[in-house]
Amino acid sequence: TKKIILDTDPGIDDAMAILFAEAHPDIELLALTTVFGNATIDNGTRNALYLKDRFKMKAVIAKGASQPLVRAPVGPTEIVHGVTGLGDFQIPDSFVGHHDSRPAYQYIIDTVKAYPHEITLVAVGPLTNLALALQAAPEIAQLVAEVVVMGGAFGVNDHRGNVTPYAEANIHDDPHAADIVFCAPWPVTIIGLDVTEESFFSATYLEQLRHDTGDVGEFIFDISRYYLRFYSQKVGLDGCHVHDPSAIAYVIDPTLFTTRKGAVRVVCEGPASGMTLQKLDNRRYQTDEWSSMPAQQVGVTVNARRLLDLYRQTI
Ligand code: BDR
Ligand code: CA
Helix, strand or coil: CEEEEEEECCCHHHHHHHHHHHHCCCEEEEEEEECCCCCCHHHHHHHHHHHHHHCCCCCEEECCCCCCCCCCCCCCCHHHHCCCCCCCCCCCCCCCCCCCCCCHHHHHHHHHHHCCCCEEEEECCCCHHHHHHHHHCHHHHHCCCEEEEECCCCCHHHCCCCCECCECHHHHHCHHHHHHHHHCCCCEEEECHHHHCCCEEEHHHHHHHHHHHHHHHHHHHHHHHHHHHHHHHHHCCCEEECCHHHHHHHHHCHHHEEEEEECEEECCCCCCCCCEEECCCCCCCCCCHHHHCCCEEEEEEECHHHHHHHHHHHC
């Protein structure tokens, strides 16, 4: 089994990914570390605590960053994920949960050091916590087994962005953090819109999931109602893309994807802020900055049918 720390901004598709990771026997879900993004840090953390309680998860919940490193905060994406982050699903007012006393980045550092070369960091929100962990303890780069990120878009089949024409939400919300994470000397696999928008949970698929899989499927169905209204009204689709669960699918079965290697950087200022770039040629250029950068993996294709089967079977 793989020990994973899931860094997340829950978030409807985040919840879908959390329950997927929790259910799969090859994954030991050690923790959910939370970050601002789809919801405020308080709401996102409360959502993580609720999932832990309702689905009897062992995972530690550690509360993370409330805002990006450098850029101005963007605010929660209520139009996509609802006011509190789980659509119109209401957590009972009486619910109280308890998170770890350490901030998320410190939990990440401590746990990576406690299990050298064993931890897979999976990040499906803005990359602020991972960047803070690297800044405070750069040596963790050598101690992590692997980093898997849902974020960015690299132009495969013309996928470029969802928040702006040239930026995907997780990278857009903290481009400086993402650039730090992609430039660090650890192995990163980036599952971007290039592949996540190629898999689709149709309305029928989600109904079937509710019908076939009991409490977990029913919860996924309930939180997806708001998300599907957004997709039908603003995107014009009868279902939703499979963003965050795709990163978990990669951890479980990397053969679902093909990838390509090359240095990755993020545009941090200006009209293309949040845009992700990958260098794919072997040319030497006049400035050598890019050639010394670690080659990271970027998802290029996905077998969507097998991914959807894996999700259903696991749930
Ligand atoms: C990403 O942004 C968030 O809205 C989703 O949870 C996902 O992580 C997709 O661009
Ligand atoms: Ca997310």
